[in-house]
Amino acid sequence: MTNSEKKEDIMEWTRVALIVVTLGGMAMCSAGISKVTQSGQWLSLPGIVGSLLGVALLAVVGAQLLGRPLPLVTSDLIASGVVAAFIVGKVAIAAASGLA
Numbered sequence: 001m002t003n004s005e006k007k008e009d010i011m012e013w014t015r016v017a018l019i020v021v022t023l024g025g026m027a028m029c030s031a032g033i034s035k036v037t038q039s040g041q042w043l044s045l046p047g048i049v050g051s052l053l054g055v056a057l058l059a060v061v062g063a064q065l066l067g068r069p070l071p072l073v074t075s076d077l078i079a080s081g082v083v084a085a086f087i088v089g090k091v092a093i094a095a096a097s098g099l100a
Contacts, residue, residue, distance in 0.1 A: 024087075
């Protein structure tokens with residue numbers, strides 16, 4: 001296996017990691033959305049910030065998967081880290097507001 005083949009293999013795995021982390025976050029988010037809906041807190045600060053983080057998360061993933069990386073997100077590995085950070089932020093918001 002040459003160096004270029006190894007690099008391509010790593011790039012494929014980072015793409016898979018990005019997709020897996022995103023799907024895991026979306027699964028966790030669906031549970032949170034149902035709690036926000038049941039409590040009627042759509043217009044509360046945690047509800048709005050959580051929604052904005054979710055939109056930003058999907059924008060990062062969409063840009064990366066479509067080959068239009070954002071200025072600070074130049075690889076799938078960095079995008080995976082950004083997605084994970086957004087997920088941690090959303091979980092922290094949910095925990096702080098009592099929705100977790």
